[in-house]
Amino acid sequence: MAADHVFIPPPSLSAKFEGSFAYLTVRDRLPTILTKVIDTIHRTKNDFFQKHGEVGVDAEKRAISFLSKMRNELQTDKPVLPLTDSADDTEAWNRYLQRQQDLMENGQLVSWFKSPWLYVECYMYRKIQEALYFSPPICDFDVFKEGKTQSFFESQQAIISLCTFLRESLVSADNANRKWLFEHFLTFLQVSLWGNRCDLSISAGQENSQKTSPIHSLPDLRHFILVDDSDKVWSVLTSKQSPGGQEKTGVRLDIILDNAGFELVTDLVLADFMVSVGLAKEVHFHGKSIPWFVSDVTSRDFDWTTSQTAASNHKHMSSCGVQWKRHVKDGAWTYHEHPFWTLPHEFCDMPADAPDLYSTLQRSDLILFKGDLNYRRLTGDRAWEHTVPFGRALRGFLPAPLCSLRTLKANVQVGLEPGQAEKLAAQDTEWMTSGKYAVIQFCSPFEEQQQGS
Ligand SMILES: O=P(O)(O)OC[C@H]1O[C@](O)(CO)[C@@H](O)[C@@H]1O
Numbered sequence: 001m002a003a004d005h006v007f008i009p010p011p012s013l014s015a016k017f018e019g020s021f022a023y024l025t026v027r028d029r030l031p032t033i034l035t036k037v038i039d040t041i042h043r044t045k046n047d048f049f050q051k052h053g054e055v056g057v058d059a060e061k062r063a064i065s066f067l068s069k070m071r072n073e074l075q076t077d078k079p080v081l082p083l084t085d086s087a088d089d090t091e092a093w094n095r096y097l098q099r100q101q102d103l104m105e106n107g108q109l110v111s112w113f114k115s116p117w118l119y120v121e122c123y124m125y126r127k128i129q130e131a132l133y134f135s136p137p138i139c140d141f142d143v144f145k146e147g148k149t150q151s152f153f154e155s156q157q158a159i160i161s162l163c164t165f166l167r168e169s170l171v172s173a174d175n176a177n178r179k180w181l182f183e184h185f186l187t188f189l190q191v192s193l194w195g196n197r198c199d200l201s202i203s204a205g206q207e208n209s210q211k212t213s214p215i216h217s218l219p220d221l222r223h224f225i226l227v228d229d230s231d232k233v234w235s236v237l238t239s240k241q242s243p244g245g246q247e248k249t250g251v252r253l254d255i256i257l258d259n260a261g262f263e264l265v266t267d268l269v270l271a272d273f274m275v276s277v278g279l280a281k282e283v284h285f286h287g288k289s290i291p292w293f294v295s296d297v298t299s300r301d302f303d304w305t306t307s308q309t310a311a312s313n314h315k316h317m318s319s320c321g322v323q324w325k326r327h328v329k330d331g332a333w334t335y336h337e338h339p340f341w342t343l344p345h346e347f348c349d350m351p352a353d354a355p356d357l358y359s360t361l362q363r364s365d366l367i368l369f370k371g372d373l374n375y376r377r378l379t380g381d382r383a384w385e386h387t388v389p390f391g392r393a394l395r396g397f398l399p400a401p402l403c404s405l406r407t408l409k410a411n412v413q414v415g416l417e418p419g420q421a422e423k424l425a426a427q428d429t430e431w432m433t434s435g436k437y438a439v440i441q442f443c444s445p446f447e448e449q450q451q452g453s
């Protein structure tokens with residue numbers, strides 16, 4: 001890929017740096033998540049029995065013993081082992097392990113505390129899946145489903161107020177001028193941004209829902225957006241609009257989804273707005289093919305969320321759900337899966353390791369990457385200086401104009417002004433990990449060409 005032959009990127013974040021956020025995650029948060037997974041499987045024992053009889057109970061025991069063993073290996077920093085199941089992505093995982101092994105120094109083995117945090121954290125979620133693959137007939141049990149569903153129900157009031165705001169806005173959209181459109185675009189973009197606060201991985205599965213109306217708090221939250229490239233996103237969106245907006249041309253928008261629950265609703269609301277006002281002609285959603293990082297969206301979550309919304313007895317909420325199903329039916333919205341989204345690679349590896357996905361994304365006019373994990377993969381989860389331009393941290397990954405909508409929950413952040421990070425650190429030592437701050441950070445191949453970088 002592009003001009004990166006001589007450039008050596010900074011080291012990967014890793015639990016080998018004692019006391020770092022990566023270290024604390026691997027030491028404390030990951031075992032807690034595993035314990036909850038084990039507990040969930042155990043609590044579901046009766047259902048497994050009712051559905052499958054004794055074999056269901058045997059499967060429950062097998063999965064639990066596999067996972068307990070893994071938790072112990074993690075906590076005692078044992079070597080990371082190749083996967084032994086025969087799923088479509090098994091080979092890719094094992095090749096990546098070999099790649100990590102080749103990077104190790106002094107004959108050390110790849111292990112939970114010595115290897116890149118991004119890799120081992122992704123590996124844990126894939127190993128949970130391996131435990132289930134080896135435990136038929138419960139192979140497709142989603143260990144995180146309960147938490148995702150709960151987060152949706154607990155955000156009910158916020159969802160209702162958001163759906164009401166959307167439906168009422170769309171009523172006045174017909175006579176809207178450009179200023180109205182721009183202001184509403186900003187609102188829905190920010191709602192989707194702050195929706196990312198509601199993930200269940202940072203809280204190790206602890207309840208984390210949206211209780212209040214998201215619209216009213218936006219002005220107070222503006223100050224916490226550290227980089228705001230909304231104008232650039234707007235320019236891309238309007239580049240395909242005919243003046244006056246009579247003709248609904250619109251862009252192809254791709255949204256790389258993050259969490260189910262409230263965040264997914266904010267993304268669907270944004271996408272609905274974009275299509276309804278003609279800023280986008282099609283929206284392609286990209287979700288995970290296995291349960292991932294506790295709350296990430298799978299196709300089942302996507303379908304469940306639209307159906308659940310449509311079935312609401314609140315008129316605006318249900319009319320949103322009905323409209324979303326219609327967008328799917330008439331092809332304005334499509335949902336896609338690709339194994340790369342649940343592999344541990346940095347996104348700069350995509351052209352070589354998932355060229356088909358890269359070319360799909362090249363057909364987009366604008367790609368929105370939701371959430372913290374996507375940001376970590378965009379920037380390679382490395383110890384970048386905070387002032388390094390976003391485009392440089394992408395290391396050649398730029399299939400189309402892209403924008404990260406992310407609340408900061410891991411200690412990687414680029415593209416800040418000189419002195420900005422120091423100022424933040426002086427005010428709040430947890431500014432990079434608390435989810436209190438956010439970025440709307442954009443990069444475009446056209447901009448990069450002009451800057452010659
Ligand atoms: O759902 P999001 O925004 O990707 O957040 C998940 C993040 O939470 C964490 O678990 C916090 O460490 C990260 O591993 C991950 O980046």
Ligand SMILES: [Mn+2]
Pocket residue numbers: 199201258259293295296371373
């Ligand atoms: Mn997530």
